[in-house]
Amino acid sequence: MAATDQILIDKLRERGLRVTSQRLLIHRALAAKPQHVTAEQVLTRVRDALPGTSLPTVYATLELLAQLGLVHRVATGGAVLFDSRVAPHSHTACRHCGRVTDLDSRPVTRDALRTARAAGFRPDDAQLVVWGLCPDCAADQTGTTESPSRTRPGSTTSP
Amino acid sequence: MAATDQILIDKLRERGLRVTSQRLLIHRALAAKPQHVTAEQVLTRVRDALPGTSLPTVYATLELLAQLGLVHRVATGGAVLFDSRVAPHSHTACRHCGRVTDLDSRPVTRDALRTARAAGFRPDDAQLVVWGLCPDCAADQTGTTESPSRTRPGSTTSP
DNA sequence: CTTTTTGCAAATGATTTGCATTAAC
DNA sequence: GTTAATGCAAATCATTTGCAAAAAG
Numbered sequence: 001m002a003a004t005d006q007i008l009i010d011k012l013r014e015r016g017l018r019v020t021s022q023r024l025l026i027h028r029a030l031a032a033k034p035q036h037v038t039a040e041q042v043l044t045r046v047r048d049a050l051p052g053t054s055l056p057t058v059y060a061t062l063e064l065l066a067q068l069g070l071v072h073r074v075a076t077g078g079a080v081l082f083d084s085r086v087a088p089h090s091h092t093a094c095r096h097c098g099r100v101t102d103l104d105s106r107p108v109t110r111d112a113l114r115t116a117r118a119a120g121f122r123p124d125d126a127q128l129v130v131w132g133l134c135p136d137c138a139a140d141q142t143g144t145t146e147s148p149s150r151t152r153p154g155s156t157t158s159p
Numbered sequence: 160m161a162a163t164d165q166i167l168i169d170k171l172r173e174r175g176l177r178v179t180s181q182r183l184l185i186h187r188a189l190a191a192k193p194q195h196v197t198a199e200q201v202l203t204r205v206r207d208a209l210p211g212t213s214l215p216t217v218y219a220t221l222e223l224l225a226q227l228g229l230v231h232r233v234a235t236g237g238a239v240l241f242d243s244r245v246a247p248h249s250h251t252a253c254r255h256c257g258r259v260t261d262l263d264s265r266p267v268t269r270d271a272l273r274t275a276r277a278a279g280f281r282p283d284d285a286q287l288v289v290w291g292l293c294p295d296c297a298a299d300q301t302g303t304t305e306s307p308s309r310t311r312p313g314s315t316t317s318p
Numbered sequence: 319c320t321t322t323t324t325g326c327a328a329a330t331g332a333t334t335t336g337c338a339t340t341a342a343c
Numbered sequence: 344g345t346t347a348a349t350g351c352a353a354a355t356c357a358t359t360t361g362c363a364a365a366a367a368g
Binding site (some may be wrong): 177178179197198199214215218219237238239 | 356357358359360366367368
């Protein structure tokens with residue numbers, strides 16, 4: 001894991017910030033694989049390795065990682081999701097099960113950034129969220145009249 | 160105001176729902192002009208005309224209007240913003256002052272919807288949020304080292 | 319009159335804050 | 344040794360829920 005650790009360590013030292021085990025573990029929990037996780041989910045993962053870690057620390061660290069440009073926030077309406085994929089990209093969000101998935105449409109966000117810049121805006125990120133029914137829930141919905149068994153965010157990723 | 164009222168009235172009657180003054184006023188507060196407002200801001204406006212209106216009613220009604228397709232939710236991380244412009248479109252959000260502004264980039268969301276559909280997703284809305292500094296705050300930032308006097312959402316609109 | 323909608327109070331969920339203790343440097 | 348980071352408890356903010364009273368059809 002030293003590979004991704006080093007990036008964080010360098011950025012922390014650059015700014016005179018301290019390298020702590022919480023910061024390393026929280027960063028690892030996200031950097032491991034592309035995913036969309038809530039602060040609560042990050043806490044669960046980190047606690048395996050470092051019991052006693054607290055939610056305020058997770059929030060503070062995610063905020064720090066965001067400032068360092070190592071994670072992005074994805075606002076979908078409920079809890080904020082944190083994404084280790086930092087290049088501007090898009091997501092789908094299912095109204096039924098809540099699942100958030102990556103969607104590749106790079107030129108899309110690229111155009112939006114250009115348009116914003118033309119309007120005098122100084123953009124640093126662009127997030128496109130497409131709302132609707134994911135393939136699974138769209139299939140279920142055929143004929144059935146079930147009540148929306150709304151699930152919390154989860155985290156799947158597909159390019 | 161009968162013009163926009165009628166649209167709501169028809170939709171309510173179609174579904175056997177009741178036409179109440181709260182529903183009319185909340186709808187008017189949004190339909191008047193394109194804007195991005197929080198539930199709290201809607202309440203403030205509605206209370207001028209109908210004191211005693213409550214926040215739970217505002218939330219319930221905004222949810223209803225969203226289901227009727229008369230408003231859209233815009234998730235920017237903090238309080239959800241409600242937008243009477245229902246055609247898929249984009250927004251800029253300022254990291255400094257929090258201001259949310261319309262941004263026209265129709266082909267952008269159109270492409271995203273197509274891409275999502277191709278992936279088996281059944282989309283009903285697409286929201287693109289471009290984050291960064293608005294023209295005003297970008298100008299202020301030149302040289303000055305002020306603390307981010309973070310303001311709550313506001314509501315400006317520019318095509 | 320019947321049923322939906324409202325308002326109120328209280329609950330919930332996400333995130334932040336204050337402060338004493340602990341760990342980096 | 345200093346100072347920044349952490350953990351805990353409590354506060355805050357946005358939103359939802361339960362239930363009795365008011366209003367629409």
